[in-house]
Amino acid sequence: MCTDRVQVLDGGADSLERACRVDLHTHSTASDGTDSPLRLAEQAEAAGIRVFSLTDHDTVAGAEQLRKQPPEGVAFIPGIEFSCRMDSGNCHILGYACDAAHPAFQQALARGAALRGAKLEKRLAFLSQQGMTFPEEELERLRQIPSAGKPHLGNLLVRYGYAPDLQRAITQIINRCPTGSSRIDAKTAVQAVLASGGIPVWAHPLGGEGEREIGPEQFASMLDELTGYGLMGLECWYSKYPPSLCGRLAETASARGLLVSGGSDCHGENKSIPLGMLNAGSQPVPPDRLTILAALAGRIPGGLPIP
Numbered sequence: 580m581c582t583d584r585v586q587v588l589d590g591g592a593d594s595l596e597r598a599c600r601v602d603l604h605t606h607s608t609a610s611d612g613t614d615s616p617l618r619l620a621e622q623a624e625a626a627g628i629r630v631f632s633l634t635d636h637d638t639v640a641g642a643e644q645l646r647k648q649p650p651e652g653v654a655f656i657p658g659i660e661f662s663c664r665m666d667s668g669n670c671h672i673l674g675y676a677c678d679a680a681h682p683a684f685q686q687a688l689a690r691g692a693a694l695r696g697a698k699l700e701k702r703l704a705f706l707s708q709q710g711m712t713f714p715e716e717e718l719e720r721l722r723q724i725p726s727a728g729k730p731h732l733g734n735l736l737v738r739y740g741y742a743p744d745l746q747r748a749i750t751q752i753i754n755r756c757p758t759g760s761s762r763i764d765a766k767t768a769v770q771a772v773l774a775s776g777g778i779p780v781w782a783h784p785l786g787g788e789g790e791r792e793i794g795p796e797q798f799a800s801m802l803d804e805l806t807g808y809g810l811m812g813l814e815c816w817y818s819k820y821p822p823s824l825c826g827r828l829a830e831t832a833s834a835r836g837l838l839v840s841g842g843s844d845c846h847g848e849n850k851s852i853p854l855g856m857l858n859a860g861s862q863p864v865p866p867d868r869l870t871i872l873a874a875l876a877g878r879i880p881g882g883l884p885i886p
Contacts, residue, residue, distance in 0.1 A: 600630075602628050602630075602843050602845070602857070603631065603673070603675070603871070604632065604634050604817075604840075604842020604844050605623075605844075606634065606635055606636065606660075606845065607633055608641070608724075609633075609638055609642075609726060610635035610636040610724075611846055612635070612849065617644070619847075620645060623855075624650065624652040626855050630653070632655070632657070632658035633655070634658035634674075635726060637688065638692070641725075642658060642679075643679060656675055657677070657679070658674060658676075659677065660672070661673075661772075663765035665804055667804050668797055668800075670782070670784075670801060670805070671781075671782040672768040672772065672781060672782065674771075674777045675778045675780065676875055676878045678775040678777070681775035683771045683774040687768055694761040694763065697761070699721070701758045705755075705757075711736065711741045713735060713739060730849045732753055733745045733752075734748075736753075745849070766808045769809050778838065778871065778874060779811055780810070780840045780871065781802070781810055781813050782842075784802070787844060788818065802831075806835065806837070810837065811837065811838055812840050814841060815829040815831075815832055815840065816828075816839070816840070816841025816857040816864050817843075818842075818844055818845075818852045818856040818857065821858065821859045822858045825857070825858045838874050839869055840871040841857040841869050843856045
C-alpha cells in the first residue's frame with residue numbers, strides 16, 4: 580500500500596519500501612528537460628510515483644528548488660548527473676543525497692559549469708559562422724540556463740527556421756561543430772559525491788538513450804576503473820534496457836557489492852520516455868529490487884525505519 584506522507588529524503592523519516600513506484604533519474608528545465616522542477620514533481624505524483632529524484636546534468640539548481648519547496652504526495656531525493664570522461668571511455672555519474680554546499684562538490688559543479696559554458700560559446704560561434712544568428716535577448720536567455728545543452732540550442736534553431744525539427748537540428752547542424760570535451764574527470768565526480776556524503780551511481784552503464792552501446796569488454800574495464808574511485812552503485816533498471824538485461828546488470832552489481840538503482844531518464848518532450856519507465860518492457864519493478872533505497876535511508880540524520 581502506498582504511503583501518502585510527504586518527505587525530502589535528506590531530512591525526512593518514512594519507509595521507502597512502501598512506495599509503489601520509483602524513478603531515480605529525471606531531468607527538468609534546469610538542464611535539458613522540458614518541464615520545470617515543480618511541474619515534473621506534479622507529473623510524478625500523477626503517474627503514481629512515490630519516490631523520485633531530479634538528476635539534472637551538472638547542476639543542482641532544480642533539485643535545490645524542490646529540496647527547499649518539497650513537492651506534495653511524493654518523496655523527493657535531491658540528485659545530479661555529472662557528464663564525465665575517464666581513461667576507458669565517457670560515462671555519466673549520478674549523485675544522490677549530496678551536501679550541495681560541500682567544497683569538493685562545489686568545485687566539481689564549478690568545473691562542469693565552466694566546461695559547459697565554453698562549449699556553448701564554441702557552438703554559438705560555429706553557428707554564427709554558418710550564418711545562423713539569433714537576437715541578443717535569446718542568447719542571454721540561453722546563457723542563463725544552469726546547464727544549457729544541445730536540446731536548448733536545437734530548439735532555438737527550429738524556432739528561427741534553421742532546422743525542421745530538433746533531431747535534425749542536433750544531428751545535421753550542432754554535431755558538426757568541433758567543441759572538444761565538456762566533461763569533468765570521473766574520479767573527480769565520484770569522489771566529490773562521496774566527500775559530500777552522497778551515493779555515486781554509474782548511469783545507464785551499457786549506454787544511454789541515443790548513445791553508442793558499450794560492449795562487454797569496455798563495460799568491464801570502465802567498471803573496474805569506477806569502482807577503484809569509490810563507485811557505490813549501478814543504474815541496472817533503465818528505460819532503454821529489456822528486463823532480462825536489467826536483471827543481469829543487477830546480478831553483476833550484487834556480485835561486485837554495488838547498489839542497484841533504477842530510473843527512466845525522462846526529459847519531457849525532448850525524449851519519448853515516460854516517467855517511471857524502468858525497463859524497455861515497461862514491467863513494474865518492486866522497490867525491494869532497488870537496494871539503493873535502503874542505503875539512501877541510511878543517509879538520513881537519525882536513521883529511517885525500514886520494516
